[in-house]
Amino acid sequence: MTSLDIEDLVGHAREGQPRAVARLLSLVEDAHPALRDVLRELTPHIGNAWVIGLTGPPGVGKSTTTSMLLGALRARGKRVAVLAIDPSSPFSGGALLGDRIRMTEHATDEGVFIRSMATRGHLGGLTLATPQSVRVLDAAGFDVVLIETVGVGQSEVDVVTLADSVMVLLAPGMGDGIQAAKAGVLEIADLFVVNKADRDGADATIKDVKNMIALSRRGVRGASWRQPIVPTVATTGDGADDLMGALTEHWEWLESSGELTRRRLARAQTEVEAIAMRQLRAELADLRGGEALELLSKRVVDAEIDPYSAADELLAALRD
Amino acid sequence: MTSLDIEDLVGHAREGQPRAVARLLSLVEDAHPALRDVLRELTPHIGNAWVIGLTGPPGVGKSTTTSMLLGALRARGKRVAVLAIDPSSPFSGGALLGDRIRMTEHATDEGVFIRSMATRGHLGGLTLATPQSVRVLDAAGFDVVLIETVGVGQSEVDVVTLADSVMVLLAPGMGDGIQAAKAGVLEIADLFVVNKADRDGADATIKDVKNMIALSRRGVRGASWRQPIVPTVATTGDGADDLMGALTEHWEWLESSGELTRRRLARAQTEVEAIAMRQLRAELADLRGGEALELLSKRVVDAEIDPYSAADELLAALRD
Numbered sequence: 001m002t003s004l005d006i007e008d009l010v011g012h013a014r015e016g017q018p019r020a021v022a023r024l025l026s027l028v029e030d031a032h033p034a035l036r037d038v039l040r041e042l043t044p045h046i047g048n049a050w051v052i053g054l055t056g057p058p059g060v061g062k063s064t065t066t067s068m069l070l071g072a073l074r075a076r077g078k079r080v081a082v083l084a085i086d087p088s089s090p091f092s093g094g095a096l097l098g099d100r101i102r103m104t105e106h107a108t109d110e111g112v113f114i115r116s117m118a119t120r121g122h123l124g125g126l127t128l129a130t131p132q133s134v135r136v137l138d139a140a141g142f143d144v145v146l147i148e149t150v151g152v153g154q155s156e157v158d159v160v161t162l163a164d165s166v167m168v169l170l171a172p173g174m175g176d177g178i179q180a181a182k183a184g185v186l187e188i189a190d191l192f193v194v195n196k197a198d199r200d201g202a203d204a205t206i207k208d209v210k211n212m213i214a215l216s217r218r219g220v221r222g223a224s225w226r227q228p229i230v231p232t233v234a235t236t237g238d239g240a241d242d243l244m245g246a247l248t249e250h251w252e253w254l255e256s257s258g259e260l261t262r263r264r265l266a267r268a269q270t271e272v273e274a275i276a277m278r279q280l281r282a283e284l285a286d287l288r289g290g291e292a293l294e295l296l297s298k299r300v301v302d303a304e305i306d307p308y309s310a311a312d313e314l315l316a317a318l319r320d
Numbered sequence: 321m322t323s324l325d326i327e328d329l330v331g332h333a334r335e336g337q338p339r340a341v342a343r344l345l346s347l348v349e350d351a352h353p354a355l356r357d358v359l360r361e362l363t364p365h366i367g368n369a370w371v372i373g374l375t376g377p378p379g380v381g382k383s384t385t386t387s388m389l390l391g392a393l394r395a396r397g398k399r400v401a402v403l404a405i406d407p408s409s410p411f412s413g414g415a416l417l418g419d420r421i422r423m424t425e426h427a428t429d430e431g432v433f434i435r436s437m438a439t440r441g442h443l444g445g446l447t448l449a450t451p452q453s454v455r456v457l458d459a460a461g462f463d464v465v466l467i468e469t470v471g472v473g474q475s476e477v478d479v480v481t482l483a484d485s486v487m488v489l490l491a492p493g494m495g496d497g498i499q500a501a502k503a504g505v506l507e508i509a510d511l512f513v514v515n516k517a518d519r520d521g522a523d524a525t526i527k528d529v530k531n532m533i534a535l536s537r538r539g540v541r542g543a544s545w546r547q548p549i550v551p552t553v554a555t556t557g558d559g560a561d562d563l564m565g566a567l568t569e570h571w572e573w574l575e576s577s578g579e580l581t582r583r584r585l586a587r588a589q590t591e592v593e594a595i596a597m598r599q600l601r602a603e604l605a606d607l608r609g610g611e612a613l614e615l616l617s618k619r620v621v622d623a624e625i626d627p628y629s630a631a632d633e634l635l636a637a638l639r640d
Contacts, residue, residue, distance in 0.1 A: 039628055268617035276604055276634045311595035314596045
């Protein structure tokens with residue numbers, strides 16, 4: 001791609017052309033060589049989007065809740081992009097959230113952009129692709145970027161914590177799941193949504209969440225923030241206004257407490273570090289015409305050296 | 321730890337003392353500074369264990385199948401270590417496989433060692449901890465190391481492919497799961513186990529698996545190997561001998577085809593690369609008294625520079 005092509009593409013994305021946005025996101029997923037120039041071109045336009053993370057175990061109604069939230073945000077005139085993270089497991093199965101939503105009410109709304117991100121392939125792919133995709137959507141002028149993951153693996157959890165505001169969805173009837181989830185969920189949640197709140201057991205679930213919040217105030221992101229619990233019935237839209245209210249309060253707290261800057265700094269650090277590490281990984285793989293790592297590993301397999309000594313030799317070669 | 325302590329610890333582990341083995345595995349999980357010396361001490365003793373990976377979606381009976389396989393291996397006089405990978409998701413919930421087995425028939429068997437590996441925390445932790453743990457168990461004299469994961473995230477899948485032989489468990493009544501799983505499962509499976517083979521739908525599941533094997537021979541690990549399908553009823557032990565037979569055939573093929581060496585080379589490469597990358601990551605974090613990454617990231621947040629240019633500056637500082 002020439003620099004003129006890139007300028008055009010970024011221009012069209014900023015005008016709101018979905019195909020240009022999609023093209024830029026594909027460059028991110030493919031780790032395309034032109035990304036460097038693309039991101040430079042995007043730089044003056046970033047920093048305006050509110051990044052909301054949404055996660056929860058399977059079956060709590062993430063799909064319908066996202067749809068409800070999209071409706072509420074659209075009603076307030078916000079342009080919204082959804083980034084649905086596909087955990088890429090051979091066993092994950094099922095249709096992607098993004099694909100399911102795409103077919104519903106928001107399909108023809110030009111203020112909504114939905115993308116399912118496939119990152120199957122290399123370890124750590126999500127760590128880099130997520131902040132870069134957020135950067136693209138931010139620069140393209142979306143007011144809100146919703147990162148959504150099913151939250152089954154550590155990578156998916158780490159990714160959702162890159163958001164400005166993290167919503168954790170729960171629902172009654174998940175059995176021991178909530179108890180087991182305690183520690184992890186407390187760490188990442190800025191607000192809890194108890195969906196399917198019209199079902200039996202909803203009160204017990206809300207009480208469970210209250211108890212776990214009360215029991216542990218340690219390690220919570222932003223200690224001066226009290227995590228609200230919002231009951232919703234996403235299928236009917238009940239609780240949408242409360243949810244928007246809680247999210248807006250969190251946004252105001254982020255700005256007034258300085259936490260917004262801290263989180264964005266953390267997101268940028270993740271991104272810069274991941275770019276640097278990918279560069280270093282490529283250099284390690286290329287050392288001595290691509291044979292250094294293989295030759296050293298062969299000596300490890302043959303029990304001639306230990307893996308730390310092999311790594312030392314590899315790093316010495318890198319510094320040569 | 322002094323070098324004498326390490327020598328003692330490795331000696332005790334090689335004598336089969338479970339507490340010494342457990343201690344060494346804790347050093348791996350903690351990324352303890354003494355690991356370097358530990359792995360050097362272990363080096364002459366590695367290369368003997370047969371590493372078997374076992375994965376499959378929740379509900380197929382991984383726990384009972386592992387137990388059955390343990391019984392079959394013990395009956396053949398093999399010492400077996402099980403490494404149960406905890407996906408560490410806040411939503412994973414439930415008891416760990418390893419913990420459940422620990423309480424059953426193999427609990428008092430000195431030829432069996434079971435460890436649940438918790439790797440919650442940093443991205444990529446599994447990539448390094450798994451091959452290092454295998455190294456410890458190999459050197460401790462276990463004939464078989466069984467790596468077992470629930471296979472929900474990409475990291476867990478990547479990890480299981482580090483094994484010499486990979487078993488994928490399926491069961492009837494998983495609905496569309498098997499269809500959805502097609503591509504990913506074909507890539508990683510050396511053999512398929514269809515458990516709960518006495519249930520309705522078992523024949524259909526076996527047929528599904530046969531079809532997907534027939535339809536795609538591309539990209540399968542070791543093209544000259546035909547993936548067998550073994551029906552089992554793990555709760556009764558039915559199929560245990562067939563499973564051992566299929567595994568043994570795979571082992572013989574690994575040796576005769578040269579694939580064993582290729583896979584072990586890949587495992588060592590993963591390990592050496594992960595050690596080198598961890599070292600580089602630590603160096604990046606420490607640059608300029610630990611402030612280089614933060615200062616550069618701040619400029620990215622402030623839209624002064626793009627993240628690639630920030631990474632370039634970081635790498636330049638690393639090379640200074």
